[in-house]
Amino acid sequence: MRVHQAQGRSSLGALGGRVMSEVAGTMLHMDLVHPLDGLDSRPWSSLPHAYGSAQDIPGLLRALAGADVDAAAEALSELYGSVLHQGTVYAASAETVPFMAGVAAAGHRTADVLALLGGMAESEDEYGVAPGAVRAAVADQLPLLLPLLASPEPEVRRIAAWAVSHTRATAIALPALRAHWDEESEPSVRAEVLAGITARPAGRSGGRCRRSGPLPAGRGAHGRRLRLPRRRRSVDRAHAHHDAVPSARRHPAL
Numbered sequence: 001m002r003v004h005q006a007q008g009r010s011s012l013g014a015l016g017g018r019v020m021s022e023v024a025g026t027m028l029h030m031d032l033v034h035p036l037d038g039l040d041s042r043p044w045s046s047l048p049h050a051y052g053s054a055q056d057i058p059g060l061l062r063a064l065a066g067a068d069v070d071a072a073a074e075a076l077s078e079l080y081g082s083v084l085h086q087g088t089v090y091a092a093s094a095e096t097v098p099f100m101a102g103v104a105a106a107g108h109r110t111a112d113v114l115a116l117l118g119g120m121a122e123s124e125d126e127y128g129v130a131p132g133a134v135r136a137a138v139a140d141q142l143p144l145l146l147p148l149l150a151s152p153e154p155e156v157r158r159i160a161a162w163a164v165s166h167t168r169a170t171a172i173a174l175p176a177l178r179a180h181w182d183e184e185s186e187p188s189v190r191a192e193v194l195a196g197i198t199a200r201p202a203g204r205s206g207g208r209c210r211r212s213g214p215l216p217a218g219r220g221a222h223g224r225r226l227r228l229p230r231r232r233r234s235v236d237r238a239h240a241h242h243d244a245v246p247s248a249r250r251h252p253a254l
Helices: 017-028 057-064 069-083 091-105 110-122 133-139 142-150 154-165 170-183 187-198 234-238
Strands: none
Touching: 057 069, 057 091, 069 091, 069 110, 091 110, 091 133, 091 142, 110 133, 110 142, 110 154, 142 154, 142 170, 154 170, 154 187, 170 187
16 A cells, blocks of 8 residues: 655654644554455445435445556545535545545545545535534544645645645644645645635635635636646546536435
């Protein structure tokens, strides 16, 4: 398994002083070789997602973490349609979060999975789940997600910054984003980090300046185009997966 490490970059401690040092210490005790441990112990058949029972989730998560590239891509698309269907989250969404965070941290389609996690944290369209429960589940995984701000891959760092900013766990995420701003040199990543730092406090009735999905690579925090070479936009494409799901399969319980 590949675990993203900041090779050639500053140590994780530099990402956020004492906060990130504690995160790094926690990471040492987490087994990323087996990110799906405990998967079969969850009550998937009794949990709902967009299509009904979530009994298909274990198979999708295994495919996502597997070596078959085509199967992993299909699993990602199915997960978008199931646990973040057209921006809606469900009880099963919260249950998938720890496993997806482990999959991302272990290096399987990391940017794509981070985008899915960030989309679930961002969502306020909640069906059959307590308000904020899915977002809280993502926030609980910050010990796995924050170190990805130091990934050697700029795209992973960019989407990690967007995803962690939507957890609204400002006491942990904001110091890490501020520290990363000081050492990040990639313009598109800096733009995303800045957007996360400057976002106003969020809330259902609050005045947060919301945006759906990360900033497109090549645009700054205020939408201004940055002079960047063309780059892959897999996460932006991934956000479109759920739009292709037939609307007839939406909310079967209704």
